[in-house]
Amino acid sequence: MSLIEFYARNGREALGLLGQHLVLVGISTAVALAIGVPLGIALTRRPAWRRPVLGTANVFQTIPSLALFGFLIPLPLLGGIGARTAIAALVVYALLPIIRNTYTGVIGVDAAVVEAGRGMGMTDGELLRLVELPLAVPVILAGVRIAVVVGVGTATIAAAIGAGGLGVYIFRGVATVNDTLILAGALPAAVLALAADAGLGALERRLSRR
């Protein structure tokens, strides 16, 4: 059976899985942003935290996904099986690029500009909100871009824990040695990753013009 035939016959199901996939990546990226950006900013204020925090995020990222699910299943709040656990795992993987790029972006803002702001009487908060963050946005966005592209790929393993997504086709295909099925999941995931990369890349370029 060709891929086109497959989609023609299973269009609704495929769209449903694609939707689940987008939700998994969307929510996990949002949560990773909500945690990672403040944490990255905190690191610029507390240099001593940098090594332990980035080191921890780095270690988390090297945990193989199935092993991470293994750790997560018994956990009370995040754990179990299903979308919540998959999102927790995806957040763990998305954190490093976001924390690291937030840190790099903020720390990399021209020292003269920060000093001028402080010298004019801006508070820490104003400086962060009006100067440091806006100037760091392109770098932060580059981190988000990495996180999303990796997330789209990694979200295929959400199917390992009953959370759906395009990985369902891949897992089914692998289990039944069915190349069409594998492609039916892998191809849209790849297209999605490329689209996210291109879209966020364009946004990044637009924002870094200034």
Add this chain to the structure above:
Amino acid sequence: MSPTATRRWCRATRVAVLLVSLVPACRRGDRIVVGAKNFTESDLLAELVAQQIERRTALTVERRLHLGGTFVCHQAIVAGEIDAYVEYTGTAFTAVLQHVPVQDPDSVWRAVAAEYLERFGLVWLPPFGFNNTFAIAVRRADAEREGLRTIADLARVAPRWRAGFGYEFLERADGFPGLARTYGLRFAAPPTAMELGLTYRALADGRVDVIAGNSTDGLIPALDLVVLEDDRRYFPPYHAAPVVRRAVLLRHPEVERALAELAGRLSDAEMRRLNARADVERQDLAVIARDWLAEHVPTP
């Protein structure tokens, strides 16, 4: 190209051709190559086979473990890259010979043995005894509380229970759909599709109540699970046996005699224990095989 260079080139080619023609001569002779698929049980059985050959014959054994899936091993043995590996009757019947799954162990065995010999020149030696088929497993405490022994018993409590199954089990013709029909199984919710290894965790942590593992999985004793009996004989047989190239057996009949000693020596429970030593206790395969051979196949 200068004349000297051409001459040197020709000589080099001649030497190369000579070397290549020597290869089969050095590979063959008194060396047996044993392969394995890419999972622990296959590696472990290959190691058993290899050590048994080494104990009983003068042959040198080369191990090519963890090669790949069924397809890779099959291609390798047909091409003569390996001389032997351990295959499962059900897998050979459906995946290699492309037959529709059949429940009767004897007819599967006969079909597989005959067709392998005829089509590929491969010999199925007597099976080890265990049957590595799907195993419907539950927690021991649940089984005891509900008095579950068979899958038919499970059908009684299923409407209150949750199941987590691997994709293969959910998709295969001889997997869940047929099982549900045969036993009238209906769970509280559609079974959650998960990676096989994680279903064990989910069961152990009470996230699901029923899983479908493999009957010889080391995790079954390690997690204190109970395998429910397939009382209606739904699952096709997956008996493991050494598959060896006929040419090798003709040249070295002592191999067949050596491996015959292993026939029927491994029960499901015994295989589970060996797998547990490898997967759960992380012991060395060679050590596990040596211990087991010393105990169960003593040298007279």
Add this chain to the structure above:
Amino acid sequence: MSETVLEVRGLGFARRGSDGSSQSVVADLTFALGRAETLALLGRSGSGKTTTLKLINRLLEPTAGSVHVAGQEVTTARGVQLRRRIGYVIQEVGLFPHFTVEQNVALIPRLERWPPARIAARVRTLLGMVGLEPDTFAGRYPDQLSGGQRQRVGVARALAADPPLLLLDEPFGALDPVTRVELQREFQSLAQHLDKAMVFVTHDVREALAIGTRVGLMQDGRLVFLGSPGEFRSCPHPECRAFLEAL
């Protein structure tokens, strides 16, 4: 001297090295400045000029002495409040690259929640004052300006909230000599009708003599001379002579 805007008494600053030893960067500074007075703070590179400015607006905490701005001891004021009443042009200008000229100049009034109309009017006045045609320049970004134009914006930005005291750290550094003289001249006339106290840091003796109503010469963190430009010309101190020879 009219009412005192800035009063510096025995001001000193020592850095604590990593080995625990303390190293004096600035010591024993004493001077006072009234309205419409400009102190040209002259000194070689590394003599402590920038450090002195940062001690006045408390970007650095003094380790000795006191600073009063408009009668208030600076250590009793909140740093942020204090700095909003002191205009500051840093050595590297430091315009916000993601803000237009207008947004750069309007920053402090905006943070002080001036009504938008008043901010807009103020920005136009200031740009005019520093010689930048508002209609041409208000909407530009810093990377669309020449170095001299950027420094003019820096001055306008420091004047935005009409602070009584202005600290300028080599505002005309890194310019060609012709433009530099032109800016100095404009600045002089600006200073005359602005009626502010200013500390103007420079290492250019010509600039110091042209702009300062008074001249202070720093050497190794200390004021070795403080007086009128006329007095400076006849100062016998070797450091003064060294600078005068450069004339």
